[in-house]
Amino acid sequence: MFKIFKAFVKKEVYHILRDRRTLLILFGMPIAQILIFGYAVTNEFKDAKIDVLDYAKDQSSLQLVQHIQSSGNFLLNRILHSEKEIEAGFKAGTSKLVLVIPESFGADLYGNRPVSLQLIADGSDPNNANTLVQYALAMILDFQKERLKLAENPFQVRVETRMLYNPQLISAYNFVPGTIALILLIISAMLTSLTIAREKEQGTMEILLVSPLPPLLIILGKVAPYAILSFINAVLVLVLGYFVFGVPIIGSLTLLLIICMLYVITALSLGTLISTISKTQQDAMMRSLMGLMIPSMILSGFIFPLASMPVVLQYLGHIIPATYFIAILKGIMLRGVGFNFILFEVSVLLGMTLFFLFMTYKKFKIRLE
Amino acid sequence: MVHFESVCPLRSSSIRTSWNRLVMQAIQVDNISKSYGKISALKSVSFQVEEGELFGLIGPDGAGKSTLFRILTTLLLADSGEGHVAGNHLLRDYRKIRRIVGYMPGRFSLYQDLSVEENLSFFATIFGTTIEENYGLIKDIYVQLEPFKKRLAGQLSGGMKQKLALCCALIHRPEVLFLDEPTTGVDAVSRKEFWEMLKKLKQKGIAILVSTPYMDEASLCDRIALIQNGEILTINTPEGLMTEYDLPLYAVKYDDTYQLLKGLRKMPYTKSVLPFGDSLHLTVEAETPVSKITEYLTDLGFENAEIRPISPTVEDIFLELSRRTESKND
Known part of the structure; x- marks a missing residue:
């Protein structure tokens, strides 16, 4: 029996190695995805161009503009001379934010009168505009504190925030676990469902069925190579995350790898389940993309926080394996928790896997x- | 026997085995029916294939041949009726059947991205054997493939693909071989070679059920069943089939075949008239003298029409039988 299994796996490896498309999905996709998420899909920004409409043109307004640029997040694009010029920069796409400083800025600041500044952002890109305004606000408050030494005022409420586990709010800390969850799902579920559907489509399943092969062996033989490859991919993404984006692994590496393996099996069992109901490769592809990829990306808390979604979507999010896997990964990698803290998530994953296998x-x- | 089994279930299996050994048919089909929704693909089909027999299933596309093959290879379940392959019940002993039959589906179903050698050795392994062990059986066929053994199966010519598929279906020394349209889409030379291989396999004691849409291949089988619209029209030896055609048959030839066809259709003695190549095959009522036909044709102005009596081909018989069945069903 083992000899037959070996022959089956060997055949499967030939299929994988001789099909460029499979190879590309297998090894191109993880690298492309992590680099895309790492460099492109990020909330951080550097050198955002701002225009300044400075009516004051005095010492303090110059200092403010200097200060805003000092963090490296903003770069002065143009000094405007009239209100009419404000929109020009947005329309041309050369600036993202306009800071308007009133004539009385310096006098008000030191004369203990309320100071008003105006920030104008390009609202057509709300997320970006929001982030820019918040960064700019922080810089302005900081400037004010520095100038007036407000900290010495005993009646001032001081709020100090500290972001535990990710003090600099680096987005890589969020997307590396998410990417692992997605990549494992794509490779394990989509490729296995595709490869089984291919046997059906090309008629080879007919011959395999009219042979002494037990169905279980057919499934295991198909799934085993992908299990190994998926696991290698998980390690690849972890390594990329660690060395390229500096995502730490604080908890136990062994525990992390064991959980990765469990999740690979969950995804594989989903893939085989999809393949039992799809007749063609295209069918299998659509089902795994629509039924797995997109929900896992949107509803797992990977990109959008689950807590801020409508209740119905939250429930949906809770039946997606990736939700639990991402929670476990963040726990182990960033907070360094042990097995007893992720017991619930692990048992849910395990239960789901058994359910899919049974189905x-x-x-x-x-x-x- | 069925009755006896139900009375005495304990002893039934041993009795069945010994009984089967005495009168075991390679394939036994009893009143098998199958429909897909409203379309009925097989209507109460029955026949037997003896051990070591080359049995041909001949009929056009959509006659139900592939459905029958899939039922006999346990890939589909019949709606009603029973069947045995080498004494094994289609439903109860499906695992046993899957071990002892060789199946070559109608569509080329090997791994196109594996080489000739890899395909063959894969199928040998999953049947728990090796190429070397049964090389004797496939040697005649495999020597022709050997020069291309490193080539991917998808890049072989049509004839070569079929030979490889046959090798893969034979590699575990099956007792019964199911070949679903093995010569469709294959050139004339390869078709001839293929049938010669089947003859050799038959001599080695393997029962073969083969289907084909080509009527001219019928004479190469031991016995044939003509099948249309899920019904078996007749089962006979190729020679016996010829005697089933009991009406006079003539080939009539004229420059304007279409006008001739129209004219002959109106002739009072005509039973059927059908175009075959550049002439028409005319069946008339029994004991109609040729002179009457000549007379009729001359009256219509077909003076130079050439009339000669011929013996029927399988196609003639097929068309005549299907015509009779249709009129019976109406």
Whole structure:
């Protein structure tokens, strides 16, 4: 029996190595995805261009503009001379934010009168505009504190925030666990469902069924190579995350790898389940993209926080394996928690896996219909 | 026997085995029916294939041949009726059947991205054997493939693909071989070679059920069943089939075939008239003298029409039988 299994796996490896598309998905996708998420999809920004409409043109307004640029987040693009010029920069796309400083800025600041400044942002890109305004606000408050030594005022409420586990709010800390969850899902679920659907589409499943091969062996033989490859990919993403983006692994590496393996099995069992109900490769592809990829990306808390979603979507999010896997990964990698803290998530994953395997076993057809 | 089994279930299996050994048919089909929704693909089909027999299933596309193959290879379940392959019940013993039959589906179903050698050795392994062990059986076929053994199966010519598929279906020394349209899409020379291989396999004691849409291949089988619209029209030896055609048959030839066809259709003695190549095959009522036909044709102005009596081809018989069945069903 083991000899047959070996022959089956060998055949599967030939399929993978001889198909450029599979190879590309297998090894191109993880690298592309982590680099895209790492460099492109990020909330951080550097050197955002701002215009300044400075009516004051005095010492203090110059200092303010200097101060705003000092963090490296902003770069002065143009000094405007009239209100009419404000929109020009937005329309041309050369500036993202305009700071308007009133004529009385210096006098008000030191004369203990309320100071008003105006920030104008390009609202057509709300997320970006929001972030820019917040950064700018922080810089302005900081400037004010520095100038007036407000900290010495005993009646002032001081709020100090500290972001535990990710003090600098580096987005890589969020997307590396998310990317691992997605990549494992794509490779394990999509590729296995595709490869089984391919046997059906090309008619080879007919011959495999009319042979002494037990159905279980057919599934295991198909799944085993992908399990190994998916696991290698998980390690690849962890290594990339660690060395390229500096994402730490504070908790136990062994525990992390074991959980990765469990999640790989969850995804594989989902893939085989999809393949039992799809007849063609295209069918399998659509089902895994629509049914797995997109929900896992949107509803797992990877990109958008689950807590701020409508209740219905929150429930949906809670039946997605990736939600639990991402929670576990963040726990182990960033907070360094041990097994007893992730017990709930692990048992949910395990339960889901058993459920999918059982369904696959029930649904696997020993005949063509 | 069925009755006896139900009375005495304990002893049934041993009795069945010994009984089967005595009168075991390679394939036994009893009143098998199958429909897909409203379309009925097989209507109460029955036949037997003896051990070591080359049995041909001949009929056009959509006659139900592939459905029958899939039922006999346990890939589909019949709606009603029973069947045995080498004494094994289609439903109860499906695992046993899957071990002892060789199946070559109608569509080329090997791994196109594996080489000739890799395909063959994969199928040998999953049947728990090796190429070397059964090399004797496939040697005649495999020597032709050997020069291309490193080539990917997808890059082989049509004839070569079929030979490889046959090798893969044979590699575990099956007792019964199911070949679903093995010569479709294959050139004339390869088709001839293929049938010669089947003859050799038959001599080695393997029962073969082969389907084909080509009527001219019928004479190469031991026995044939003509099948149309899920019904078996007749089962006979190729020679016996010829005697089933009991009406006079003539080939009629004229420059304007279409006008001739129209004219002959109106002739009172005509039973059927069908175009075959550049002439028409005319069946008339029994004991109609040729002179009457000539007379009729001359009256219509087809003076130079050439009439000669011919013996029927399988196609003639097929068309005549299907015509009779249709009129019976109406």
